[in-house]
Amino acid sequence: MIGVSSAAQSTWNESTEVEERPLFTERFTKQEFAERRAKVYEAIGNRRVALIQGAPMPMGFEAFRQNNEFYYLSGVESPFAYLLLDGTSKETTIYVQDRNERREYNEGKMLSYQDEELIKSLSGLEHVKHVDELREDIAALGIESDLRSFYTPMSAYENLKVTRSMARRTLADRELDPMDDRPGRHFEFMAHLEELAPFVELQNLDPIIDEMRKIKSDAEIELIEWSTHRQGEAILEAMRSTTPGITASELEATSRYIFWKNGIEEEAYYALIHVGPDAFMNHYHNSERPARPGDMILMDYGPVYEYYTSDMARMWPVNGIFNPVQRELYTFYLELYEAILTNIEIGLTPQQVYQNALSDFDKIFPSLEFTHKHHREAAIAFVDSYRERAKNPRTGLGHGVGMAVHDVGDYSKPIEPGMVFVIEPQFRIPEERVYVRLEDMIIIREDGPDVISDRYPRDMASIEAIMREEGMLQRD
Numbered sequence: 001m002i003g004v005s006s007a008a009q010s011t012w013n014e015s016t017e018v019e020e021r022p023l024f025t026e027r028f029t030k031q032e033f034a035e036r037r038a039k040v041y042e043a044i045g046n047r048r049v050a051l052i053q054g055a056p057m058p059m060g061f062e063a064f065r066q067n068n069e070f071y072y073l074s075g076v077e078s079p080f081a082y083l084l085l086d087g088t089s090k091e092t093t094i095y096v097q098d099r100n101e102r103r104e105y106n107e108g109k110m111l112s113y114q115d116e117e118l119i120k121s122l123s124g125l126e127h128v129k130h131v132d133e134l135r136e137d138i139a140a141l142g143i144e145s146d147l148r149s150f151y152t153p154m155s156a157y158e159n160l161k162v163t164r165s166m167a168r169r170t171l172a173d174r175e176l177d178p179m180d181d182r183p184g185r186h187f188e189f190m191a192h193l194e195e196l197a198p199f200v201e202l203q204n205l206d207p208i209i210d211e212m213r214k215i216k217s218d219a220e221i222e223l224i225e226w227s228t229h230r231q232g233e234a235i236l237e238a239m240r241s242t243t244p245g246i247t248a249s250e251l252e253a254t255s256r257y258i259f260w261k262n263g264i265e266e267e268a269y270y271a272l273i274h275v276g277p278d279a280f281m282n283h284y285h286n287s288e289r290p291a292r293p294g295d296m297i298l299m300d301y302g303p304v305y306e307y308y309t310s311d312m313a314r315m316w317p318v319n320g321i322f323n324p325v326q327r328e329l330y331t332f333y334l335e336l337y338e339a340i341l342t343n344i345e346i347g348l349t350p351q352q353v354y355q356n357a358l359s360d361f362d363k364i365f366p367s368l369e370f371t372h373k374h375h376r377e378a379a380i381a382f383v384d385s386y387r388e389r390a391k392n393p394r395t396g397l398g399h400g401v402g403m404a405v406h407d408v409g410d411y412s413k414p415i416e417p418g419m420v421f422v423i424e425p426q427f428r429i430p431e432e433r434v435y436v437r438l439e440d441m442i443i444i445r446e447d448g449p450d451v452i453s454d455r456y457p458r459d460m461a462s463i464e465a466i467m468r469e470e471g472m473l474q475r476d
Contacts, residue, residue: 023111023122025075027306028219030124033075036212037085037092040073043208044087049141050151050205053189054081055159064110068158068403069209071307076123078111082134093127094119095134135196142197150193151205156184160304161269163406206408213402214409215418220402221443223308224420225452227264228441231302231310232456234258238273238299239316239463241471246318248273248287251299254472259303268309268405272300277433279315282426291318296326298437302405309405311422312453313439320467322460328370330460332379333427333436335364336386337458340397340423344442344449349414350397354390358383378429386425398423401441419444 024030040050054070057079066077074083074094082095096119099112111119116128129137141147156167171184183191190202216224234255241254252271259267275287276295291297300313317326339357348356365383370376389395393412400407400421411421424439441453457463 021108023109023115023118025077025306027223028075030075030122032217032219033073034124036073038090039212040085040205040208041087041090044085044149044151044203044205046088047146048087048149048151048203049147050083050085050087051138051189051193052083052085052153052205053157053185054079054083055157056080056185065160068307069153069205072209072213072403074123074125076111076119076125080131082131084137091126093129093137094123094125095129095131097131135192138193138196142200147200149201149203150197151203151208152190152193153186153206153209154190154202154204155206156186158404158408160266163404164408165406210408211410213407214400214411215416216402216420216443217418220308221418221420223306224310224402224441224443227268227303227305227308228310228312228452230259230262230264230305231312232453233262234301234303235299235312235314235456236466237472238297239314239466239471240469241473242291242297242316242318242320242467243471243474244293244318245290246473247290248275250473251297252301255299255301257472264303264305266304268302268304268311272298272313274298274435279435279437280428280430280433282435282437293319294323298435300437300439307403309401309403310441310453311399311401311405311439312441312456313424313437314456314458314463315436315438316463316467321464325371325375327460328368329375329379329427329429329434329436332365332368332370333425333438334458335368336361336383337423337425337438339364340425341440341442341451344397344415344444346415346417346444346448349393350395350412351390351393353397353415354386354395358386358390374431375429378427378434382425382427397421398439415444415449417444417446 044050052070052073055065055067057064064077064079070083076094078096080097084093096111096113099114104110113130119125119128155164156171158164174180174182193202237254237258238251241251251273270285272283272285273287274284275289275291275297278284278287279298295318296315297318298313298315302310322330339361340353343353343356370379396411398421400409400411402420420443422439422441424437427436428434438458440451443450443452
């Protein structure tokens, strides 16, 4: 009897499962997106429509990512798409492109016009049209005698690593180039709307969406917590791995390992890992020299998970022990920092938080010790800067965090459940290039504030204990 060879019984792949990425988010229900659109309908009113332009396909070997404004209202990830929200019918139309079969063959399926029923089923959007119909539909709406306004975002769109302020900076830099007169994509879109519907007033959709985004749902908070804990784990590993001679790029590498190992798809901003005096430039991101004994390290490097980010910062001494001057200045800073944290309460404005925090801190400050007179003077000036803030009813505590690392919304208003923000006081002594900054993620829950980054220590004894543990880089 002739035996059957093992090769005849085997196959190239032993498994037959073919991975397919989800075509629609599994983190939010289509009902949640519908509720968001319902709030827009209510805000814009009858005889008005809202138009949102989606993100283009990126150039080069980059994965497509929808812009925040479009994703927030639809959850659909398809390039060159548009949303039209009709305030009268309370229904939304999405305009999408044809299927690109060659690209799908190489990169996998993406929602297209040929998926009309699938898009409706997954997203809950009422209508699907081809993108070629958009201009004609806008023009038709523009000649309707009872249509009063088109609402559209009038700020530069947010995308991966792009906050609204950073987008403005890029556009301002572009204006310095005499050979580049491109406006922002949002400006081009508004120009098209004015051309196609010259008699319909354009209104800014941003204030409506911004205030909606300020209050996070349970599903949003879950993603923010996931991002925060991955960032916290990365910071702890960086502390453990720090020894004299370490470089910022090595600490960034440990963080990226933690991020990618745990399903984080990208970074929210470039790594802000400052070695020694480099921290004085608080957004410096080019540190190359090795860390020396006696230096302090500041790390602020947040990930993005399913469109939601975190923002946290910690500082630690390179040789694992705070020296006397570091201990004095860090103690002063931490006392004021904790006074602010512990006075955050639902219903208070940031101004009231600062007033209460200063009242508490003023009882502590006389007992703090400073070896150098100019350190005490710098500390007094820093506290006085907060006294000035406490006079301003429009002051803020820090900035919001959510889909953008500096999230949209007015955070000078009274604190309410659903808000997610950070505080990040920045203490400087310019003549020594001293810079001290911590940053913590705060979720306002129904029963009060929750500092979800508390588990990643900021007190000196705990930091020194963590640094005595073996780090990833020491196991190489």
